[in-house]
Amino acid sequence: MQAANTLRGGPDAAGHFGIYGGRYVAETLMPLVLAVEAAYDEACRDPGFQRELDYYLEHYVGRPSPLYFAERLTRHFGGAKIYFKRDELNHTGAHKINNVLGQTLLARRMGKTRIIAETGAGQHGVATATACALFDLPCVVYMGATDIERQKPNVFRMKLLGAEVVPVHSGTATLKDAMNEALRDWVAHVDDTFYVIGTVAGPHPYPAMVRDFQSVIGRETRVQLQKAEGRLPDTLVACIGGGSNAMGLFHPFLDEPGVAMIGVEAAGHGLQTGMHAASLNGGVPGVLHGNRTYLLQDEDGQIRDAHSISAGLDYPGIGPEHAWLHDLGRVEYVAITDAEALEAFQLASRLEGIIPALEPAHALAHVAKIAPNLPRDHLIVMNMCGRGDKDIFAVAEHLGVRL
Amino acid sequence: MSRIAERFARLRGEGRAGLVAYLTAGDPDPDTSRELIAGLAAAGADLVEIGMPFSDPMADGPLIQAAGQRALKAGMNLRRTLAMVRHLRRRDETTPFVLMGYYNPIYRYGPQAFAQDAAAAGVDGLIVVDLPPEEDAELAGPARAAGLDLVRLATPTSDERRLPQIVGGAGGFIYYVAIAGITGTRRADTDAVAIAVARLRRFTTLPVAVGFGIKDPDQAAAVARAADAAVVGSALVQRLAANLDAGGRARPGLVAAVLGDVQALAAGVRWARSRA
Numbered sequence: 001m002q003a004a005n006t007l008r009g010g011p012d013a014a015g016h017f018g019i020y021g022g023r024y025v026a027e028t029l030m031p032l033v034l035a036v037e038a039a040y041d042e043a044c045r046d047p048g049f050q051r052e053l054d055y056y057l058e059h060y061v062g063r064p065s066p067l068y069f070a071e072r073l074t075r076h077f078g079g080a081k082i083y084f085k086r087d088e089l090n091h092t093g094a095h096k097i098n099n100v101l102g103q104t105l106l107a108r109r110m111g112k113t114r115i116i117a118e119t120g121a122g123q124h125g126v127a128t129a130t131a132c133a134l135f136d137l138p139c140v141v142y143m144g145a146t147d148i149e150r151q152k153p154n155v156f157r158m159k160l161l162g163a164e165v166v167p168v169h170s171g172t173a174t175l176k177d178a179m180n181e182a183l184r185d186w187v188a189h190v191d192d193t194f195y196v197i198g199t200v201a202g203p204h205p206y207p208a209m210v211r212d213f214q215s216v217i218g219r220e221t222r223v224q225l226q227k228a229e230g231r232l233p234d235t236l237v238a239c240i241g242g243g244s245n246a247m248g249l250f251h252p253f254l255d256e257p258g259v260a261m262i263g264v265e266a267a268g269h270g271l272q273t274g275m276h277a278a279s280l281n282g283g284v285p286g287v288l289h290g291n292r293t294y295l296l297q298d299e300d301g302q303i304r305d306a307h308s309i310s311a312g313l314d315y316p317g318i319g320p321e322h323a324w325l326h327d328l329g330r331v332e333y334v335a336i337t338d339a340e341a342l343e344a345f346q347l348a349s350r351l352e353g354i355i356p357a358l359e360p361a362h363a364l365a366h367v368a369k370i371a372p373n374l375p376r377d378h379l380i381v382m383n384m385c386g387r388g389d390k391d392i393f394a395v396a397e398h399l400g401v402r403l
Numbered sequence: 404m405s406r407i408a409e410r411f412a413r414l415r416g417e418g419r420a421g422l423v424a425y426l427t428a429g430d431p432d433p434d435t436s437r438e439l440i441a442g443l444a445a446a447g448a449d450l451v452e453i454g455m456p457f458s459d460p461m462a463d464g465p466l467i468q469a470a471g472q473r474a475l476k477a478g479m480n481l482r483r484t485l486a487m488v489r490h491l492r493r494r495d496e497t498t499p500f501v502l503m504g505y506y507n508p509i510y511r512y513g514p515q516a517f518a519q520d521a522a523a524a525g526v527d528g529l530i531v532v533d534l535p536p537e538e539d540a541e542l543a544g545p546a547r548a549a550g551l552d553l554v555r556l557a558t559p560t561s562d563e564r565r566l567p568q569i570v571g572g573a574g575g576f577i578y579y580v581a582i583a584g585i586t587g588t589r590r591a592d593t594d595a596v597a598i599a600v601a602r603l604r605r606f607t608t609l610p611v612a613v614g615f616g617i618k619d620p621d622q623a624a625a626v627a628r629a630a631d632a633a634v635v636g637s638a639l640v641q642r643l644a645a646n647l648d649a650g651g652r653a654r655p656g657l658v659a660a661v662l663g664d665v666q667a668l669a670a671g672v673r674w675a676r677s678r679a
Contacts, residue, residue, distance in 0.1 A: 014537060024506060024533045026462040028558040028583055031565060170468050176459060183461045188584040190560055287506045287533065288459060300480035301511030302458040 007254040007330060010321065015204020015291075018327060020320035023203040025290045028187045033290075036194075037205040039110045044212075049105065056101050057216065060134070061091045063098075065217075067224035067381070072351040073367075080235070080374035082367060083228075084384040085221050085249065088357065094386035095214060095245045096127035100196055102213035104131040107194035114189065115139045117196045118182040120147055120175030120241070121311035122154025123357075123386060124198030129163035131196075139163040142181040144174040147311055154390055172305050175315050179289050199242025200319030203290030207319050214248025221381055222252055229379060235260045235370070238383040239363040240333070241277065241313035243322045245385035250331060260332070263322060264366045266308035267335035277306035278335040279318040280326050293320040309338035309394065310358035312386070340365040342398055345388065357386030358394070406499040406527045407552055407575040410449060411610040411631060420627035421449030422672045423612055424665050425503065425636030427470035428453050428487055429479025430643065435653040436474070437487055439643075439661055444498040446662040447669025450612075450632065451491075452530070455484050455504030462532045464587035466637045469644065473651060481508045481517070485524045492525025501528040501554065501575070509542065518545035528552035528575040536568050543572065552576075557603060559583045559595075570607035576631065577609050582616040587637025591616030593625035600629045620671030627675035635668050 010017045015037075023033055043049040057063040066086045074082045087095040100117075107115060115137050119125030125141040132139035141158055145167040148155050158165050171177035179202075186195045200207045200214070218236075225233055236253060238246035240263040253259040268276035276282055279294040286295035288303060296304040296316035306316040325331040336344075341358055344365035349355045356364060363382050371380060388395070396403050404412070414421045424443045429436050443451050456471040456479050463471070488500055502521065509517050509531065521529070529551055534542060539553065546553045552575030560583060561569060570577060579599060581591035591613070600611050613626045614634025626633040642664050646657035 022538050023535060024538055025535065026532050026558075027535055027556040027569070028462075028560050028580060030535045030537075031560045031562060170465070171458060171472075180459050180461045184464075184585045187462065188588070190583045284511075287510055289461070290533075292510075295507070297507065297511065299511070300482075301508030302475060302480075303507070 008251060010324070011204060011208055015208070017321045017324035020292050020323040021204055021207055022292050023290060024287045024292065025203045026187060028190065029183070032186065032190055033203045035110070039106060040205050040209050043106055043109060049109070053102055053105055057098065061097050061101065062089060063216065064220040064224070065089050067221060067228065069228070070352050073348070076351055077368060077371035079376065080371040080378040080380045081376065082371060083225065083379065083381045085217060085381055087217060087245065087383060087385045088387035092127045092130050093389065094123045094127065094357065095217060095248065096124045096198060097130065098216055098248070099198070099210045099213040099244060100124070100127040100131045103194070103196045104135055104137070107196070108135060110194065112192060112194035113137065114193045115196055116142070116182050116185050116193055117198060118142045118175065118178040119198065120178065120314055121390065122147070122151040122158065123312060123390070125163070125165070126154050126157050126161070128196050129158040129161035132163060133161045140185065141165050142168050142178040142185070144178050145169050146173040147175065150394065151311055151390065174305070176303060183289070199244040200247045200321060201242045201289060201291055201293065201317060207291065207321055210244050211247045211251055211321060214244050215251045217245065217248040217383060218250060218252035221249060225379065225381065232256055232259055233379045233381045234258070235262065235378065235380045237262045237264065237363050237367050237380060239264045239313060239359045239385065240318060240322065241266070241315045241359065242317070243319040245383050247319060247321060249383045254330065261330070262366060263331055263333045264363045265333060265335040266310055266313035266362055267337040268307040270337055271335055275307040276335065277308040277313050277315060279316060280322065280333040281335045283316070285323065288317055291320045293317050293323040309341060309398065310362065312357065312359040313362065334366055336362040336365040342395065344368055345395060354384065355388035356384055357388045358391045359386055360384050405550070405552060405575065406497060407450070410499050411576065414449060414631065419676055420630060420672055421632035422447060422623065422669045423450040423452050423614065423632050423634040424448035424639060425452040425454060425634060426639060427456055427467065427474050428484040429456060429474030429477055430470040430640070431473045431647055431651060431653050432477040433479060433483065433487070435657065437490060439658050440487070441491055441494060442658060442662045443665060444495055446665035448665055450499045450501060452501045452503050452634065452636070453484065453488065455481055455502055455508060457505040457508055460505060462585055464585040464637060466587040466640045466644065470640045481512055485520055488526055489524040499527040500525060501530060502526050503530040504532070506531050506534045514542045515545045518542070518549040518551055522549035522551050526551060528554050530554045530556070530578055532556070536572065547574070554578050556580055559599065566603070566606045570609065573607070573609060575609070577603060577607055577611050578634070579603060579611055579613045579630065580615045581613050584615070586615055589616050590618060591622065591626070593622060596626055597629035620667045623668050624671040624675035627672040633672055639664055
């Protein structure tokens with residue numbers, strides 16, 4: 001079990017955060033998952049591994065990403081002081097690359113010669129294809145046929161980077177099915193293949209490992225805000241699909257009782273409509289993709305389709321550590337609709353000259369709700385985890401603009 | 404003695420291996436499915452494996468994925484699967500029924516309630532693909548208490564360090580997955596299967612059934628020379644799918660076609676050792 005005096009010690013040796021997490025995979029994969037865990041543990045003890053990762057994070061990704069005082073938005077809301085953690089400025093335009101580089105270096109260390117990944121919006125796929133180009137590894141990205149249709153620019157990017165993009169037609173042909181297909185590929189290529197999972201989900205050690213790689217976001221934030229304000233933040237806000245950018249921002253602060261944290265799920269057309277992607281606000285615990293966590297499902301335990309304007313949040317589950325933090329009450333989880341996110345998308349573009357991805361637009365929409373009612377010395381840090389170039393077509397369509 | 408143990412004891416007595424026939428409950432519709440599964444034993448299946456449909460079957464290939472989708476679309480769910488078993492059990496006292504599927508529907512049902520209801524319906528064993536030994540305690544306890552065998556899977560990737568953990572606490576039989584891969588794709592290498600089964604027997608006295616990648620009577624016969632049973636699923640599901648009309652409805656003759664395959668497979672398994 002986790003030590004009682006810290007929220008940062010999880011998971012336990014078997015990968016459980018309370019009742020969540022674990023390793024619910026077919027027996028064929030168990031030895032592989034255990035091998036990834038052993039290799040990751042060993043890498044964590046090797047300062048050379050972190051040095052190599054740090055090198056690429058600095059020189060290839062462009063870290064540290066800035067912590068930016070969003071002055072005009074702060075004035076606009078007239079309350080709390082708002083900072084953006086600018087992870088959209090990373091190479092490839094989102095936080096995904098932080099994790100992908102970590103896992104790709106681990107795959108190389110394990111002598112794996114082939115990389116597979118799943119992708120929804122395509123950001124994780126692009127990041128994985130990028131790392132594979134950098135390290136000269138063959139890369140296969142599974143992507144739901146529905147998502148391929150709505151994310152054509154990212155599909156082309158992946159192909160330019162040399163990846164093979166495999167359309168997934170099974171099930172509902174979206175992210176969850178892409179993950180099923182990646183797991184099926186892994187079962188059939190056990191000797192040479194490493195599965196780079198894009199979020200803090202999947203069988204242990206993935207949720208902890210992805211969190212560790214993304215925690216660079218929170219560690220930098222801590223140092224940067226100390227420099228700017230001389231203190232810790234009051235509130236952290238991040239959007240949640242699987243939850244990797246949020247986990248990366250939150251984790252270094254979990255043991256600071258004065259720091260409030262808010263995870264923002266996608267409410268789609270509204271929680272009451274059933275057309276949403278809010279696993280914590282609208283789901284119940286279940287088992288899928290190697291872990292126990294909150295899932296959108298029917299009474300028979302069949303997984304339900306998620307819905308969000310943001311393909312990156314369009315996942316019927318959530319990382320198990322979030323499920324645990326939700327039950328503990330340590331992190332507050334709220335939900336923002338498509339319409340609210342669209343409004344925030346335009347607001348950030350006009351007031352700050354930053355076109356956010358639709359994912360962090362959800363986080364910003366919640367900041368817009370709380371900031372006006374908070375005092376001026378209240379410090380909010382919101383993770384601007386992706387840039388919006390990929391979303392301009394979808395947004396134009398929703399705004400009734402023909403490009 | 405459980406029905407599964409009794410059945411394997413009888414097979415040993417007859418000096419032959421058994422045939423395990425798999426079909427997904429509710430595929431292509433509940434009525435046809437019930438008729439089909441009810442006919443399996445008479446067609447020569449020694450054990451009947453019934454798939455519990457799930458929206459996200461990550462260990463299954465396209466054939467069984469499609470079977471699950473057809474069943475779900477036709478309104479199948481876990482409660483109806485148990486009701487089907489109850490109906491089948493009233494007509495067949497002796498054939499072991501083993502449910503195979505994924506954990507989430509069971510977890511949603513409640514492991515305790517599910518184990519009790521499954522046992523009461525006449526289920527004999529459970530195979531839960533995404534529940535490795537590390538995670539199966541919360542189902543294994545209630546299952547054992549209800550008199551159900553929790554069948555564990557061994558695979559080509561299960562090394563000698565791992566096998567003792569797999570066979571310890573396993574019930575009924577060991578299900579050896581003959582290929583590193585998903586159902587209905589690669590052909591199993593029967594020589595490799597024989598070596599793997601021999602290795603398994605060093606760790607357990609439980610019967611060993613071999614499945615994944617067994618497509619025809621010859622292959623089933625080859626497996627039957629080494630193992631205690633051969634499991635055939637995707638090949639039967641493929642025959643079923645070939646007998647659907649464009650709208651996915653059962654065409655006349657579907658049941659006879661599938662059961663005809665079962666007869667051929669059963670003949671292969673029955674005469675395997677005398678021919679060897």
